[in-house]
Amino acid sequence: MNDNLIAGRRLKLRRANATDLGYIMTLQYAPENLKFIVPFDEDYHREIIDSDGAQKLDIIIEEIDTGFAAGYFMLRELDSPCAEFTHVIIGRKGLGYGREALDLLLKWTFAVKRFHRVWIDCKEYNSIALNLYERAGFVREGLLREYIYNDGAWENLVVFGMLAREYFAKQ
Known part of the structure; x- marks a missing residue:
């Protein structure tokens, strides 16, 4: 089975496999990332990787030239017409990979x-x-006030959405 999903100029997105599990866990728990996410445990990621990908996917962002992993995404609700992007974590920061991978x-x-x-x-x-x-074209839809309790304090989440017609209008 081909695990490659899509490729761009510098990056490709591919389905994560069992050998990526350590990389995903390292990214999640790196101090510069952990403050921005709610991490999932290794068993949860293993379950996603071992699944058929119909509901959830862990996706590795990979440099085309080197084959090195540059980050990862998690997608959920893939069995619905409205998918959730979560855990957008770029491991190789400052290179414009976040925007390219999100595009x-x-x-x-x-x-x-x-x-x-x-x-x-x-x-x-x-x-x-x-x-x-916002630069990618997402629309700010709302604020979930004091939604996550983290490190002794309640934190707000900003919710963004994009419709297919909005995506195609900007292409």
């Missing part, structure tokens, strides 16, 4: 898989993610 994921989601809508959330203080999602 590839949007293309795969809308042009290949034909989803009607995708949504994503992020912590209100994650200015890099907020800017990335």
Whole structure:
């Protein structure tokens, strides 16, 4: 089975496999990433990787030239017309990979898989993610106030969405 989903100029997206599990866990628990996400345990990721991918996918962002992993995405609700992007984590920061990988994921989601809508959330203080999602064309849909309890404090989540027609209008 070909696990490659889509490729761009510098990056490709592929389905994660068992050998990627350590990389995913390392990315999640890196201090520079952990403050922005709610990590999932290794068993949860193993279950996703071992599944048929009909409901959830762990996706590795890989450099085409080197074959090195550059980050990962998690997608959920793939059995619905409205998918959730979660755990957008870039391991090789400062190279523009976040935008390129997100553009590839949007293309795969809308042009290949034909989803009607995708949504994503992020912590209100994650200015890099907020800017990335808005520049990619996501619409800020709402604020979930004090939604996550983390490290002794309640945190807000900003919810973004994009419809297929919005995606295709900007192409």
